[in-house]
Amino acid sequence: MELNIHIPDNTAALFDCLQKGQFISSNSCNEAVRDMYDQIDDHFEALSVYFAQIGYTLERGNEYFYFSRVEPRTTLEQKIMRAYYWIDVLDLFKTYDETFGAGFRFQPEQILVEANINVMLQNKLDGLRKHFSDKDVRKDVLDNLIRQLTKESFLELENEKTNTYKVMSSWHYLERLIESIQIYDDTETEDNEKPE
Template sequence: MNLNIQIPDNTALIFEYMQKGQFICSNSTDIDLRDMYNMIDENYESLYQYFSQINYTLERGNEYFYFSRTESKTTLEQKILRAYYWIDVLDFFKTYDETFGAGFRFQPEQILVEANINVLLQNKLDGIRKHFSDKDIRKDVLDNMIRLLAKESFIELENEKTNTYKVLTSWHYLEKLVDSINIFEDIEDEKPE
């Protein structure tokens, strides 16, 4: 164990932010978060070692950082249920616009207008309703999704006047989650060509 690790002065701020389960993204609209991203990027190895001493693993994604920890079985089951939710959310937004991803900008009102004319989008939004037991109105379901995405630092409110949100690079985490699911097809019923 090397106790002579050089760590940045603002390491406490990084820890306080990320220990809540939030991401630090390179394309954040918040300059302080972009500065933290650059600080982590420049000092990744020393910060990785430093945080590992307190049982946090500093993870590097595609233009984002986050903490992971070894979880108990109960927490793992909760994570699986949470993954179902994120898969539904990703599917919903990709149905809205297949280019939806890091850097994408949107207004929730535009999504609701599209959901009113697109039956597939309506069905997906209605399907997400199961994750919010007390919500009956599509607007409430979408508002809750947006609020949770912002809280989990997957999106940020970029312009309050126009209610425009920006998708952060941490969105890659959700895409990676879905991409990591392997589905093996049953090949017994296939006929050779």
């Protein structure tokens, strides 16, 4: 069986986007990104082989694509701090709205208004200060967070006039990351046996 190795003409553009650590999501507001998603989807096997030859692993998620890379050894502490950050981010948005996920639309101002009446949301937003600057006010923390999530292609500005953001399919990556964390409760196992 021979692998169809037809590489799309816009492979350089695909590579340029993915090698920056960005995700290509099927539900992007940007038509060019949706076209890139379709190109990768149509030629996934050929592109996987092609990119593997130059040291990149093309990964398929739930309606998104990204490059994974073999990272140099990082310390356990760095990995734990990064995991804490993503837990805090997802916790904030799920506290704002339990249905927050891919396809969800929101305006940052709505989160700030809700934080004024919801003490739990207020605390979660204040807790994110440690990841940015302790001196920032809530609005600055939220603006920095949204700017970062947009840069990393988890969010897109859908409507500039209304300042409405759309959550990309790549959000599933963050959810999957958090769901992969397994915590075992010793009180639930007999004789201190760990589940397999």
